[in-house]
Amino acid sequence: xxxxxxxxxxxxxxxxxxxxxxxxxxxxxxxxxxxxxxxxxxxxxxxxxxxxxxxxxxxxxxxxxxxxxxxxxxxxxxxxxxxxxxxxxxxxxxxxxxxxxxxxxxxxxxxxxxxxxxxxxxxxxxxxxxxxxxxxxxxxxxxxxxxxxxxxxxxxxxxxxxxxxxxxxxxxxxxxxxxxxxxxxxxxxxxxxxxxxxxxxxxxxxxxxxxxxxxxxxxxxxxxxxxxxxxxxxxxxxxxxxxxxxxxxxxxxxxxxxxxxxxxxxxxxxxxxxxxxxxxxxxxxxxxxxxxxxxxxxxxxxxxxxxxxxxxxxxxxxxxxxxxx
Numbered sequence: 001x002x003x004x005x006x007x008x009x010x011x012x013x014x015x016x017x018x019x020x021x022x023x024x025x026x027x028x029x030x031x032x033x034x035x036x037x038x039x040x041x042x043x044x045x046x047x048x049x050x051x052x053x054x055x056x057x058x059x060x061x062x063x064x065x066x067x068x069x070x071x072x073x074x075x076x077x078x079x080x081x082x083x084x085x086x087x088x089x090x091x092x093x094x095x096x097x098x099x100x101x102x103x104x105x106x107x108x109x110x111x112x113x114x115x116x117x118x119x120x121x122x123x124x125x126x127x128x129x130x131x132x133x134x135x136x137x138x139x140x141x142x143x144x145x146x147x148x149x150x151x152x153x154x155x156x157x158x159x160x161x162x163x164x165x166x167x168x169x170x171x172x173x174x175x176x177x178x179x180x181x182x183x184x185x186x187x188x189x190x191x192x193x194x195x196x197x198x199x200x201x202x203x204x205x206x207x208x209x210x211x212x213x214x215x216x217x218x219x220x221x222x223x224x225x226x227x228x229x230x231x232x233x234x235x236x237x238x239x240x241x242x243x244x245x246x247x248x249x250x251x252x253x254x255x256x257x258x259x260x261x262x263x264x265x266x267x268x269x270x271x272x273x274x275x276x277x278x279x280x281x282x283x284x285x286x287x288x289x290x291x292x293x294x295x296x297x298x299x300x301x302x303x304x305x306x307x308x309x310x311x312x313x314x315x316x317x318x319x320x321x322x323x324x325x
Contacts, residue, residue: 030090030266031064037256038069038083039095040076046127046210046290047076050254051095053286054124057277058270068095075099075164075324077110084112088261090270094118098127098166098252101310105317106164107324115310119262120302122274123255125292128228129170130209130235132221134200142225142244145204149180158182159193159205164322167193169313170206170227170250172320177245197221206250209234209291227251233288253295253309255302267299 037055041047048070055066071079076099086092100114112118131142139145149156158175160168163186175182185202187193190211196202198220206227213234216223225241226232227250242248256274258267275296277283284294297305 028265030269031062033091034065034067035091035093036067036069037093037095038071038079040071040073040079040097040099042072043070046208046292047095047097047254049290050125050287050292053283054095054256054274054277057280057283058273061273061277075103075106077103077107080114080118081110081112083257083259084117086259088119088259088263090258090262090266092259093121093270094257095254096120096257096306097254098309099164100257101306102164102169102313102317103324104310105314106322115303115307117260118257119260119267120299120306121256121258121262121267122271122299123253123295123297123302123305124274124278125254125287125290126228126295127166127252127254127290127292128209128226128232129166129206129250130212130216130226130238131204131224131241132197132207132212132216133204133224134197134202135220135222136200137203137222139204140222140224142239142241145224146178146180146244149178149182153181154183156182156204157185157202159197159202159207160184160186161190161193161208162186162188164317164324165189166208166250166252167206168322169316169320172322173248173250173316174206174241174245176316176319177248213291228293232291232293234291253305254292255295255297271299 037051039048039051052068055068058066080094080100083092083094104114133139139148158171190208193205197205215221223238226235226238228240229242229249230240278294278296
């Protein structure tokens with residue numbers, strides 16, 4: 001028996017619509033259980049703190065507890081790979097950060113492609129560093145530092161928090177853009193570099209604001225500039241390096257990512273809630289105390305930002321010969 005054409009078309013249309021129904025239902029009821037946000041670093045660091053503040057805000061807004069899960073290892077690659085392989089249902093999320101973009105050039109054999117395998121959800125904050133110097137070092141401004149470094153090639157010690165850290169890369173960018181030659185001295189984090197700079201064994205460093213702000217306020221080191229493109233709330237009296245080196249910008253960032261294939265409805269819902277939550281002045285003040293500035297974006301805008309950021313830093317990493325140890 002031959003079925004009427006109209007009935008065949010009706011059945012076909014109904015069948016085509018079926019796969020979309022579960023996604024809509026999942027987005028409407030999301031989250032119905034606690035989502036997990038994986039952090040690629042140990043508890044207590046800036047990444048962990050930002051993730052916990054973000055998770056607390058989402059828990060309050062969506063009335064479901066967001067669980068922060070620290071999974072340190074391989075420069076955040078362990079946590080990232082776990083999220084890449086997770087079910088794309090919005091219940092396993094990543095505290096994505098600067099390292100993810102840098103690692104694309106630092107690590108040669110990753111089991112994933114961050115740009116392609118993580119769906120961008122929302123940005124949360126941007127972070128910046130501060131250029132500090134030993135008090136007895138006869139330089140007080142960025143132009144003076146450039147002039148001194150050019151007059152004394154290879155004689156200045158530039159502190160680093162380790163290969164591939166923000167102090168290392170921001171220092172390499174500075175050397176590249178100013179044509180200066182300084183000797184990079186690596187430490188295991190900003191903390192161990194503090195007594196070395198105060199004692200004058202290293203002269204300058206592009207240090208983490210969170211680590212160095214107390215030393216600056218106590219008058220133990222000289223702060224000359226911030227690496228952000230504009231003045232900041234925490235250190236408003238300091239000019240940006242870009243005032244003297246046009247185009248210079250050293251900013252980190254954090255945000256939320258999800259496995260590729262996560263329904264757009266869930267991603268958009270999270271983006272909307274995060275952007276709304278970041279407008280809270282109290283939350284903004286807590287981030288400012290960490291040396292972080294609120295940074296909001298759309299999922300598409302976040303994706304473009306990641307791609308551009310990865311492309312910007314790749315040649316700096318290659319030129320400096322930075323590789324995973």
